[in-house]
Amino acid sequence: xxxxxxxxxxxxxxxxxxxxxxxxxxxxxxxxxxxxxxxxxxxxxxxxxxxxxxxxxxxxxxxxxxxxxxxxxxxxxxxxxxxxxxxxxxxxxxxxxxxxxxxxxxxxxxxx
Amino acid sequence: xxxxxxxxxxxxxxxxxxxxxxxxxxxxxxxxxxxxxxxxxxxxxxxxxxxxxxxxxxxxxxxxxxxxxxxxxxxxxxxxxxxxxxxxxxxxxxxxxxxxxxxxxxxxxxxxx
Numbered sequence: 001x002x003x004x005x006x007x008x009x010x011x012x013x014x015x016x017x018x019x020x021x022x023x024x025x026x027x028x029x030x031x032x033x034x035x036x037x038x039x040x041x042x043x044x045x046x047x048x049x050x051x052x053x054x055x056x057x058x059x060x061x062x063x064x065x066x067x068x069x070x071x072x073x074x075x076x077x078x079x080x081x082x083x084x085x086x087x088x089x090x091x092x093x094x095x096x097x098x099x100x101x102x103x104x105x106x107x108x109x110x111x112x
Numbered sequence: 113x114x115x116x117x118x119x120x121x122x123x124x125x126x127x128x129x130x131x132x133x134x135x136x137x138x139x140x141x142x143x144x145x146x147x148x149x150x151x152x153x154x155x156x157x158x159x160x161x162x163x164x165x166x167x168x169x170x171x172x173x174x175x176x177x178x179x180x181x182x183x184x185x186x187x188x189x190x191x192x193x194x195x196x197x198x199x200x201x202x203x204x205x206x207x208x209x210x211x212x213x214x215x216x217x218x219x220x221x222x223x224x225x
Contacts, residue, residue, distance in 0.1 A: 041217075042201055042215035043201070045213065045214070048212060056212055058212065090155050090156070092213075094211065097211055098211070099146075099205065099207070100146075101146075101211070103148075103155035103156045103157070104155050106153075106154070
């Protein structure tokens with residue numbers, strides 16, 4: 001079965017640079033969630049979209065923005081990167097804001 | 113503060129034994145409680161989930177026990193295998209504009225052969 005696709009899988013950036021992470025949800029899924037997971041920590045909710053509209057916002061820095069496009073894929077844009085932004089970024093998708101969320105393999109962002 | 117508390121932080125079990133991980137929550141508005149399994153460098157994988165109107169749910173070797181009055185739920189892994197060695201996260205969410213997941217702090221399980 002098709003799963004959530006994330007790209008790139010690994011990304012190395014320098015401080016103050018910009019990064020763009022992409023997420024392609026499971027086909028027919030219309031809800032996308034972004035989570036950040038620091039080393040040895042649990043995933044923390046950043047932001048979610050349903051039918052291309054932002055549905056909820058968590059502890060996402062103002063330097064980050066995201067959107068969901070007409071084909072339901074989503075992009076997380078991160079600017080003025082800081083060392084503390086180094087983490088695994090996961091995208092998850094669900095159908096019609098359903099309970100079951102399926103996670104992608106993640107993007108490992110390293111800021112040097 | 114951590115809305116979902118998970119224990120133990122780490123667990124070592126012998127092959128064939130039972131692994132038990134516990135979680136507790138405060139917000140009674142939570143109405144969905146999933147468990148996720150995560151291997152190093154991989155995304156969390158949905159393992160099993162329960163709604164509060166059910167006290168137990170079993171899928172293969174995995175069982176969730178739910179105590180609504182105590183606001184606690186637990187994961188039992190029967191006949192634990194070395195391949196079960198991973199980090200397990202409990203989580204909670206509530207139906208609304210979004211079903212964002214609130215995760216516990218995770219339990220690192222090691223099953224020794």
